[in-house]
Amino acid sequence: MNAQAGTKSHADSGHTGPALLEVRDFQVELITDAGIVRAVDSVNFSIHRGETVTIIGESGSGKSTTAMGVLRLLPDDLAVLSGTVLIDGVDVVAVPKAIDKVRGRTVALIPQDPMTALSPVHSIGSQLSEAIRIAGAASKEKDAVRARAIRLLEQVHIPTPEVQLKKYPHQLSGGMLQRVLIAIALASEPQLLVADEPTSALDVTVQAGILDLLLELQEQRGIGILMITHDLGVARLISDRIHVMKDGSFVESGDVQQVVEQPATEYTRNLLAAVPVLGPWDETPTVNTDPKSTASNTTAAGDAALTSTGVQND
């Protein structure tokens, strides 16, 4: 299913096999000039194949620190990790070097800002080719790498890939660049994608297209996704489970429907109330608690824009 059809289906119970990501009692302490900040305080979550698990919370709640900590992308001398992070069964907290075996292979990151994540002085083709060579999944022979680069751009629905390969980042729109970043992340054929606010730099219609793409990739390949967002509209569209983060801890966790329909905390209710609602709605200022209504409404607007403008224009 994709975002165009509404929210995700939630047939995620009854997992077999080990989790792609298992995080237990995970803490991150940041060493700052002002002292030690416990940015992540004993969080627990897991992601299986085909699942999207979302961490949502206000700015500064520790979402990015959780994601970057799990991937060991925080500098060792500034961030002290403890607890257990099993990526495909490998504990990257206990054995720091183990991350080199899984990052860019089992797990890949989709960075937040497409405008700054790519090098401005290298073509899309050369940056994608480098990712393909590093991933080592295919032959390093030039024609094979080029063919794979074209295939990856096709997979993320970038039109005329041969033409786009020659372009530089400033020649592409934000939405197209975000697709390139997803193609780069896919180069290693990861089983798990970590996406830190992958659509927050994009406008709403482009955002809908990117979310559709992620859901489509998930359906085709069964990848797991760790999604970081401060946007409950995004979270309710694509998640199987949501963890609501505040001051480094999860204040509420559960099935997306449960969290949206019956938020247990005032904090989550405030996040819900902050979701903008599109379309002709009743003027009475009530909090909308039906996950499907806002979700389908948001995508309906996104679909209309995508159909009328085409993906090329995002």
Ligand SMILES: Nc1ncnc2c1ncn2[C@@H]1O[C@H](COP(=O)(O)OP(=O)(O)OP(=O)(O)O)[C@@H](O)[C@H]1O
């Ligand atoms: N380099 C740093 N030095 C000092 N404190 C930091 C640093 N990076 C993060 N923090 C602190 O760690 C906490 C968590 O920050 P983090 O960036 O993980 O939040 P976030 O939930 O991702 O926020 P946002 O929605 O704004 O991206 C905050 O209290 C922040 O002030």
Ligand SMILES: [Mg+2]
């Ligand atoms: Mg962040």
